[in-house]
Amino acid sequence: xxxxxxxxxxxxxxxxxxxxxxxxxxxxxxxxxxxxxxxxxxxxxxxxxxxxxxxxxxxxxxxxxxxxxxxxxxxxxxxxxxxxxxxxxxxxxxxxxxxxxxxxxxxxxxxxxxxxxxxxxxxxxxxxxxxxxxxxxxxxxxxxxxxxxxxxxxxxxxxxxxxxxxxxxxxxxxxxxxxxxxxxxxxxxxxxxxxxxxxxxxxxxxxxxxxxxxxxxxxxxxxxxxxxxxxxxxxxxxxxxxxxxxxxxxxxxxxxxxxxxxxxxxxxxxxxxxxxxxxxxxxxxxxxxxxxxxxxxxxxxxxxxx
Amino acid sequence: xxxxxxxxxxxxxxxxxxxxxxxxxxxxxxxxxxxxxxxxxxxxxxxxxxxxxxxxxxxxxxxxxxxxxxxxxxxxxxxxxxxxxxxxxxxxxxxxxxxxxxxxxxxxxxxxxxxxxxxxxxxxxxxxxxxxxxxxxxxxxxxxxxxxxxxxxxxxxxxxxxxxxxxxxxxxxxxxxxxxxxxxxxxxxxxxxxxxxxxxxxxxxxxxxxxxxxxxxxxxxxxxxxxxxxxxxxxxxxxxxxxxxxxxxxxxxxxxxxxxxxxxxxxxxxxxxxxxxxxxxxxxxxxxxxxxxxxxxxxxxxxxxx
Numbered sequence: 001x002x003x004x005x006x007x008x009x010x011x012x013x014x015x016x017x018x019x020x021x022x023x024x025x026x027x028x029x030x031x032x033x034x035x036x037x038x039x040x041x042x043x044x045x046x047x048x049x050x051x052x053x054x055x056x057x058x059x060x061x062x063x064x065x066x067x068x069x070x071x072x073x074x075x076x077x078x079x080x081x082x083x084x085x086x087x088x089x090x091x092x093x094x095x096x097x098x099x100x101x102x103x104x105x106x107x108x109x110x111x112x113x114x115x116x117x118x119x120x121x122x123x124x125x126x127x128x129x130x131x132x133x134x135x136x137x138x139x140x141x142x143x144x145x146x147x148x149x150x151x152x153x154x155x156x157x158x159x160x161x162x163x164x165x166x167x168x169x170x171x172x173x174x175x176x177x178x179x180x181x182x183x184x185x186x187x188x189x190x191x192x193x194x195x196x197x198x199x200x201x202x203x204x205x206x207x208x209x210x211x212x213x214x215x216x217x218x219x220x221x222x223x224x225x226x227x228x229x230x231x232x233x234x235x236x237x238x239x240x241x242x243x244x245x246x247x248x249x250x251x252x253x254x255x256x257x258x259x260x261x262x263x264x265x266x267x268x269x270x271x272x273x274x275x276x277x278x279x280x281x282x283x284x285x286x287x288x289x290x291x292x293x294x295x296x297x298x299x300x301x302x303x304x305x306x
Numbered sequence: 307x308x309x310x311x312x313x314x315x316x317x318x319x320x321x322x323x324x325x326x327x328x329x330x331x332x333x334x335x336x337x338x339x340x341x342x343x344x345x346x347x348x349x350x351x352x353x354x355x356x357x358x359x360x361x362x363x364x365x366x367x368x369x370x371x372x373x374x375x376x377x378x379x380x381x382x383x384x385x386x387x388x389x390x391x392x393x394x395x396x397x398x399x400x401x402x403x404x405x406x407x408x409x410x411x412x413x414x415x416x417x418x419x420x421x422x423x424x425x426x427x428x429x430x431x432x433x434x435x436x437x438x439x440x441x442x443x444x445x446x447x448x449x450x451x452x453x454x455x456x457x458x459x460x461x462x463x464x465x466x467x468x469x470x471x472x473x474x475x476x477x478x479x480x481x482x483x484x485x486x487x488x489x490x491x492x493x494x495x496x497x498x499x500x501x502x503x504x505x506x507x508x509x510x511x512x513x514x515x516x517x518x519x520x521x522x523x524x525x526x527x528x529x530x531x532x533x534x535x536x537x538x539x540x541x542x543x544x545x546x547x548x549x550x551x552x553x554x555x556x557x558x559x560x561x562x563x564x565x566x567x568x569x570x571x572x573x574x575x576x577x578x579x580x581x582x583x584x585x586x587x588x589x590x591x592x593x594x595x596x597x598x599x600x601x602x603x604x605x606x607x608x609x610x611x612x
Contacts, residue, residue, distance in 0.1 A: 190524060200550070225469060225485060226485065
């Protein structure tokens with residue numbers, strides 16, 4: 001049992017933990033309204049390999065619908081997904097496949113989507129780790145969320161994932177309410193039932209861009225109206241948000257989660273696509289002076305043990 | 307001095323106050339995550355006559371810029387505004403005039419807009435009431451916000467006003483942080499300064515529709531992800547949001563502020579434009595069973611006295 005009075009117990013002593021503790025201490029001197037933290041989700045708060053949890057959910061939904069309507073198997077996007085043929089998915093394009101999958105959940109109310117997502121996530125196991133998907137979250141990051149909140153930070157999740165999907169689990173898994181999630185948004189259609197009752201229905205069309213790169217900065221300002229002074233991410237899609245957090249007048253900190261632990265999680269490097277496709281995000285971090293959390297070296301445990 | 311133990315002291319005893327108290331009591335039985343309340347701002351939380359506060363701010367900004375650059379006076383939209391010629395503004399169209407005024411604040415960072423708005427609002431007087439604009443807020447509604455928050459409601463402002471403008475005053479005036487404001491959104495442009503520093507700059511283009519009517523329902527779901535069970539409004543632009551709040555599975559309440567007090571505030575009736583242009587919103591309220599707050603009869607005081 002870890003001593004609960006020790007801050008960030010799953011962070012190993014060293015430069016990264018010291019930087020976090022120094023930031024937390026410095027933030028206590030700031031006006032509360034400046035204490036804003038933004039976290040990417042996939043690969044930053046929870047595991048994104050070998051597949052995104054949202055993808056797993058959509059595959060499950062596709063399988064259920066294809067069992068009732070086998071003609072769905074004729075569509076190339078769905079055939080590739082059902083076969084687990086990642087080469088075919090890549091050939092079709094992940095965006096095209098994603099929009100096809102979104103059609104499976106068009107025409108329903110947001111609350112129905114939420115119920116479906118919760119039903120899936122409540123029972124799903126991680127494909128290779130053998131733990132529930134809802135437990136494939138990073139214990140050190142959960143501790144960081146808690147320490148920020150204890151210092152009256154507003155803690156936001158800024159994800160490339162769909163708003164409704166991330167919101168379906170954000171309160172239970174992270175203690176983050178739906179309105180503090182900024183994700184990719186599907187367009188809704190407002191209509192009225194035969195009784196005149198107002199209805200809001202999901203479509204399969206994106207509302208604006210996918211929430212990656214500069215779109216994350218746009219949406220933070222549009223939805224939240226406050227610049228974070230702390231941002232955590234792990235990939236190219238988080239770069240602008242992390243730079244933005246460090247570009248204010250006061251203190252700012254960017255934390256990059258480096259997936260360098262093939263033993264306990266996965267080893268891979270994201271490529272920063274937005275400025276220079278050949279530059280890995282770890283090199284961007286070194287160039288811009290970000291703090292890097294090495295999963296292998298900085299984390300005493302990766303997933304919750306209790 | 308009002309007895310602080312009395313709930314809603316500025317609400318006169320009667321059917322409206324009883325309905326509010328019954329709703330507050332019933333809500334205590336609901337799961338906290340269902341306790342969501344949405345308030346329109348102009349005409350619902352603060353005075354919107356004879357002009358919107360945001361319009362007053364933009365006129366002030368226009369006058370300041372025209373003093374430095376007299377050529378601005380040649381533009382018909384600006385000439386009409388500077389002359390206070392409401393007929394000319396009506397002829398040009400309020401949307402066109404509004405977008406022209408938005409150009410005055412394009413190309414700057416959101417934080418600069420906020421500072422300008424705060425500087426104006428901090429010193430501005432209401433045009434006819436002779437009180438500070440920041441005091442032209444409805445005391446009974448402030449009491450209602452407080453009672454909802456005491457019951458752990460998430461309290462949101464869902465306004466046709468601009469996000470940055472409403473957010474510039476929402477914390478100080480209503481205790482509502484920026485991320486709990488859902489307003490009309492200007493598009494931003496992400497760019498980089500010469501030093502590579504990321505910059506987010508306001509444009510003069512709307513991001514989506516003005517936040518009125520069905521757009522309010524869209525944005526509540528997109529930004530907040532939760533359906534309110536309480537909605538307050540005063541005009542046609544609030545109708546869909548108020549219907550939406552009453553259309554969930556559990557209890558729901560819509561409160562219409564009726565501007566029937568020519569003595570203490572203004573007497574006017576909004577026309578519900580979205581379904582039937584000839585129907586005043588008070589008739590919609592009667593038809594749909596909304597609770598109506600008569601300013602003349604239900605409010606013992608309109609503005610804060612201390």
